Amino acid sequence: MNRAKTLRLAVDARVLGQRGIGRYLANELRALVESRADVAVRLYLGRASVREAVPKDPRFSVEDLSGVHPAWAEQVLIPRLARAWGAQVLHYPDNTGALRSAVPTVLTLHDTMWLRP
Numbered sequence: 001m002n003r004a005k006t007l008r009l010a011v012d013a014r015v016l017g018q019r020g021i022g023r024y025l026a027n028e029l030r031a032l033v034e035s036r037a038d039v040a041v042r043l044y045l046g047r048a049s050v051r052e053a054v055p056k057d058p059r060f061s062v063e064d065l066s067g068v069h070p071a072w073a074e075q076v077l078i079p080r081l082a083r084a085w086g087a088q089v090l091h092y093p094d095n096t097g098a099l100r101s102a103v104p105t106v107l108t109l110h111d112t113m114w115l116r117p
Contacts, residue, residue, distance in 0.1 A: 006038050006039060006040055007037070007039045007088055008039075008040050008085065008086050008087045008088045008089075009039055009040070009041045009042070009088070009089050009091065010041075010042045010044065010078070010081070010085060010087035010089070010091070011025075011041060011042070011043050011044065011090075011091045011093065012044050012073075012078050012090075012091065012093065012094065012097070013025060013043040013062075014044065014045060014046030014047075014048065014065065014070070014094070015048065015049070015093070015094050016029075016043065016045065016049040016050055017049065017050025017052070017053035018048050018049070018050065021095070021110060022049075022050070022053075024093065025093045025094075026050075026053040028093070029041070029043075029053070029055050029060075030055065032055075033055045033057050033059075039059055040059055040061075041059055041060045042061050042062075042063065042081075042082065042085050042087065043061070043062045043063070044062075044063050044065055044073070044078050044081065044082075045062050045063070045064050045065060045066070046065055046066060046068075046070065063081060065078075074092075074096065074097065076098070079100070079101035079103060082101070082103045083101075083102045083103050087103050088104070089103065090103040090104070090106070091105075091106045091107075091108070092105065092106070092108070093108045095109055
């Protein structure tokens with residue numbers, strides 16, 4: 001049997017547990033825990049992240065970016081840290097993400113209400 005390699009997933013979790021998108025992310029992470037997927041997850045937390053929402057699961061690790069300017073974290077630091085960690089995918093769950101990343105990126109765009117006239 002040829003077992004698949006563990007997926008290394010990096011997540012911009014600076015909104016974890018906050019408002020609607022933060023709750024969405026917390027539920028997404030809980031579902032990932034329950035799936036028992038062969039995955040290692042690195043969460044990049046910010047000042048507003050609810051630490052209690054981080055799954056208590058050995059497959060999850062965190063890096064605290066509380067003292068970093070939000071734009072710098074999003075555009076430069078998170079992609080660099082994700083690449084250095086060996087991430088195969090970088091997920092931005094909060095409607096925006098880095099313009100350039102050496103790591104393949106998934107961006108969740110929750111709505112486009114701001115485009116309405």
